[in-house]
Amino acid sequence: MGNLFRLALVLAGKDLRLELRTRTSIISAAVFAALVLIVFNFARDPTAVATLDLAPSVLWVTVAFASVLAMNRGFLVERENAAFDGLLLAPVPREALFLGKYLANFAFVMLVEAIALPLFVLFFNLDLSHALGGLVLTMLLATMGFVAVGTIFSAMVVKTRFAELMLPVLLLPFMVPPLILAVKTTVPLFAGRPLSEVVDGLRFLAIYDIVFLTLAVLLFPAVVDE
Amino acid sequence: MPSADPALVIAAGLARRYGAVRALDGVDLTLAAGEVLLVLGPNGAGKSTLLRTLAGLLRPTAGTVTVGGRLLASDTHDVRRAIGLLSHQSLLYDELTLLENLVFTARLYGLPDPAARAATALAEQGLAERADDRPRSLSRGMQQRAAIARALIHDPALLLLDEPFTGLDAVAGDRLRALLAMHVTGRRAMVIVTHHASEAWDLATRVGVMVRGRWALEGPRPAGLDDFQQRYNEVARG
Secondary structure, eight states: OHHHHHHHHHHHHHHHHHHHHHOHHHHHHHHHHHHHHHHHHHHOOTTTSOHHHHHHHHHHHHHHHHHHHHHHHHHHTTTGGGHHHHHHHSSOOHHHHHHHHHHHHHHHHHHHHHHHHHHHHHHHTOOOTTTHHHHHHHHHHHHHHHHHHHHHHHHHHTTSTTHHHHHHHHHHHHHHHHHHHHHHHHHHHHTTOOGGGGHHHHHHHHHHHHHHHHHHHHHHHHHHOO | OOOSSOEEEEEEEEEEEETTEEEEEEEEEEEETTOEEEEEOOTTSSHHHHHHHHHTSSOOSEEEEEETTEETTTSHHHHHHTEEEEOSSOOOOTTSOHHHHHHHHHHHTTOSSHHHHHHHHHHHTTOGGGTTSOGGGSOHHHHHHHHHHHHHTTOOSEEEEESTTTTOOHHHHHHHHHHHHHTOOTTOEEEEEOSOHHHHTTTOSEEEEEETTEEEEEEEOOSOHHHHHHHHHHHHTO
């Protein structure tokens, strides 16, 4: 088990180093998140819907689309020079391959969320100081789940000609449950309700994480081994 | 033809189908340490499929691969440690330096002191001074040497090479032949897939010709290349 996590960290470290060097997905996802927030900010009619009612949906829609962009690159970097063959040739358990990619994707998406959240606060002029702890917990739990699904789907589509297009088509339907739960959890938090009122939502997010993370780890070898 | 030495690699009844197409159709192979098998054949004969199946990158539809007495299908990790592959492509990340690429590979294989191992592997291929360069800044010949350093970093008992001379000029080809000759040892077997027998004729101890997923010829390397070439043309044309 220790070796599995060591290998996963080696793989995640390589992906983070590649991303820090190119900044391709982080910059594109962060710019995309900023653009979506700007569009929502100018397109909404504050007299029709209260900012507080609209804000959770805007936040999570932004996070969802920006995350897909960030995750798209996860396996695309392995197409370069057939590097993925190099990973498959190595005496590395497929579970470690998955966990490595998962950890790197999780780090990318959390970073995009960390960039998007202050922009969101700025554009919507919200005071989230009272909700920050609960919101961060919700983001962690929601992200853990949909990144698991995103990682396995990006491994599935990487060999197709239209990988960048296929990933959102496959992933977005699976992102709906955690997004609904995340929005339902965020609404009371923004309204100043205590964390104890959203425990059920957080529990369902944790269940989604456990189920899809387990399924993804189990299915990954069948996805990558021809 | 079975070798007198204990077999390092045994492939028995290897088959691989892509739908109705039989890319491999019952291929047997026995290779002892120290042997170098040259695999030839027309396009689509199944040469690369054979190599990828021996490497464990493709699962055979039928048949088994044994390396060093261990079954690839069951002792996967131990067998993978014994295999090195030089592919059409370098398997290197363009955004990492050569040293970073090899340190990463050494870590994947769980080698002790990955940095020192990577530096040694690059030095062996004459790339010590280019350690901090990225693969895409190198010539095709240098990229090929870097790919060999990657393939050999864990000192594999079986080295598989898929058209290693493609894209190399005459000088780089000669250099690669000399490098490969250095790595032919009594502990290692090599399988070299190529379109041109002359490219690796002097390295080979055995020659095989594949046609439609089967051996049309397989055995010890004959003495004369010209005679073999004539025979090859006959069997390749069916």
